[in-house]
Amino acid sequence: MDANEPADRIPTGIPRADEVLEGGLLPESATLVRGAPGAGKTIFGLHFLTTEHGRDGTNLYINLGEPTAYLERTADGFGFDTDAIAFLDLSPSGDQFRTDNTYDLFRSGEVENPSLVDAIREEIEAIDPDRVVIDPVTEIRHLTPDERQFRTQILSLIEFLKGAGATVLLTSQAAPSIPDDDLQFLVDAVVNLDVERNRRTLQISKFRGSSAKRGPHTVTIDDDGMAVWPQLDPSEHGRDGAMERLSSGVPELDSLLDGGITMGTITFLSGPTGVGKTTTGLHFLKEAASRDRRSVLYSFEEGRRTILERAEAVDVPVREMIDAGTLTVEEIGPDELTVDEFTHHVRTEVEDESAEIVMLDGVTGYERAFRNSGSDPEHQLVKIARYLRNMNVTGLVTNEVHQITGEFRATERNVSHLADSIVVLRHVEYRGELCKVIGVLKMRTSDFERSLRTLEITGEGLIVGEPLSELRGILTGTPDWNDDDG
Template sequence: MTQPEAADNRDKGTIERVSSFVPGLDVILGGGFLRGGLYMIKGTPGMGKTILASQIIYSQEAGQSRTLFVTVLGENHGRMMMHLRSMRFFDEARIPDQVFYISAYGALEDEGLKGLVALIRREVVARGATMLVLDGLSAVEAKAGAEYEMKRFTHDLQTLASATDCTMFLLTTASGTLAAPEHTMVDGLIELRHRSFGSRAERRLLVHKIRGTGYLEGEHAFGISDAGVTVFPRIEALLAMPSLRAPPPTARLSSGVASLDEMFGGGIPAATLTGLVGPSGSGKTTLGLHFLSGSSASEPGLLFGCYEPPERLRYKATTMGFDLAAAEQRGDVEILWYPVGEHILDELAHALLDAVRRRGVKRLVIDGLSGFQQAALEPERIVRFWSALSNELRARDVTTLHTLELQELAGPEIRIPISGIASLAEVMVLVRYVELRSRLYRLISMSKVREGAFDPTIREFEITDAGVVVGKPFEGVEAVLSGMARAVSANAYVASSEASLTVPPDAGTGRTE
């Protein structure tokens, strides 16, 4: 854009946006930086300020920007180049035609802040710079001495940025206060933080101010890799309201088990959340694979797993007659595996949503909701986080089945491991073990289906070579939910309204999940 065009835009009351091209950052900034604005990036040493600024300037379209990178008592240019060469965004061929590196230490030392401003003004005009990075503002603050000098220096840069439409970034170490004069005068202030949680740590980005636009408040996690900085906007802030609004569908989707669909009253209501709760080995993953077996080109499926690796899932699916590998090759199903570790909570959510948008996913299995819980460094976030994420999935007509593991193999109490999660699901399915006559039986029941009537009986189910088979009501037994059932006589069964379940004497043995 030429300077007359930029001036014309200013006359119309609009200022062009400059994208950072840093994944997630423009979303937080409300669309990017304002052209000709003055922005400060602050943080303790090693937080990634130089990497972030370098990523912004090298990610601009080649030939469309010219950047002046000014260092003051900072890392020497040789070492900076050495560190940047490992980053995929770095393009050494753009030096010095499009990216110019100069040291301003001599000008600052010999002529003070006036000399530094004169040098910057001269270089910006001579090179037609559209961006400027000043690395080492803390040294300028030390040289200024008086508050007035620093205020005038910031004002001079702001005037230069506006007159030349050069977007400027000032990098500085954290000073512990947000009341410094340069903080109040810049157009935007971004802080990079390091947060510790026990033995774990996480990098966080916080926007304190951005003039002329709204932005996502609060802390947002970010990571640094060979691709550079990736910011993960906090899900409950980004999706406080779903991105889409439409009447809910009335269709139902098959669970993949005909006898289970009967309990649902015709299948799982579309665009809902089903919680599948049970102890380890009770058949949750197998039921999830059944649901995923209904995936097709018109109903793409996604398995987002935190525990079993794809190889084991493919083998397990094969044993129940579902060729998962072939479904992947056709593009009907995709598997994303994020084994439990030190993941960033919002990173998992963004990876999930990206896959849903990319393929238009309609059937989603999240095998291991506790994987999200393990990634949460602040447990109090989980309910808000999951509420926002699940609302977005519903808005995109995604029918979601998630598994949640009970700690107790059997027992009189059913304690959901993540408090508040059960209330967010439209459907809750409970799979449990019960012990009777020295053997274990698998039982399945439903505690709620918001979208209509359902079969509330407790039924035995088996995992056979054909997969899950749900049987008849488990009648003639009492104390089933205690996990230690007791058979009752036929007379007692007829007389008692509470004895609702019976065990067939030749019930199958079942097999492990």
């Protein structure tokens, strides 16, 4: 928030929407909530009037579209308490227009009759509301013979409400056939609710007198109502930390890494299926737990139960680590979360739960999990990596390459640039046997050992052998060896 912005804000009552609005709406302002039918405008208004802060005052819902009974049923369905709301039913089927004389207002050309405006003014003066919702304000357009008079009436109404000390929400049925550009000019803030490709979003296109987070931000609606999941902006986050080393607990692997992984950097563990990427990552988490450092593992490929069983089989006591609070394991399947929801989970673990290591197990599964969320998963992975670095959190990412043998590739996507370090694991044929090797391809923060070592996965954990100085051509897929080197 800018230093010149007022400290007082009016909460919307929608989880995390106020984070996007840098604290909430400005007091005694008018906000236009616009969107297509079904975008969530009415739910937005109900949240605004039933929030805990809203219940401390008087609230008025002026319903020009749906009758009060419908709105009350909608509110009940989400568990909203409408006791603190006064409804002024100006809908075509509402109590205010049950007689022919008043219902005539909905015929064109009746704008000289001031009954509609008078009804609103009388209600405002009678209850002196702190918050007012007019839903939808675009219905008033049907009562006016021209656009000029519509704008004059709306501006007069807004100024009257703000002058009475109310903070106002107006909803608009945004559609190409019903433009609302004029309304956007008249209000202080514009909130856009969109539904596209099964993804709901919120975006602030105008916020007079304040800043707001750039969107679009994911919106979800469930039995509890609406929730906003702000888009991750790595530039807004940062903290200092020492350039320490994170050991794997395996001396030979640490030797390859010149002592271990540098804290606050991103390391890719890259190789084909079954080569030991996840197991290698788990050893870093085990060593971190022994130093009372907290980790979180997001599994995109395997179930949580499978992860726990595999870890125990290689002497990584994940259940003990979980019980001690040094490890959290979360399984995330396809379409369970949007990318914005996931990044919120990551932020919660880092900022609220003090996680120092975040492991993303499976880039392929990560992309599959979020491919229908309306965002580019690869672009979001870049942002997650930047966020972790800025927060001095160590990132471990397992990346599967589908070619089990043959010419080596560090990744099969354009993501290798994200990595500060790349540890490669390979299946090779050595002296007539299939075995695994491990090496370091890249480390930005320090020197590293450039040899390859054998890798075994046993019931006691990882066993990393001596450098294979006699091997040649492993990364080309056609290794050979020189016995004279031994």
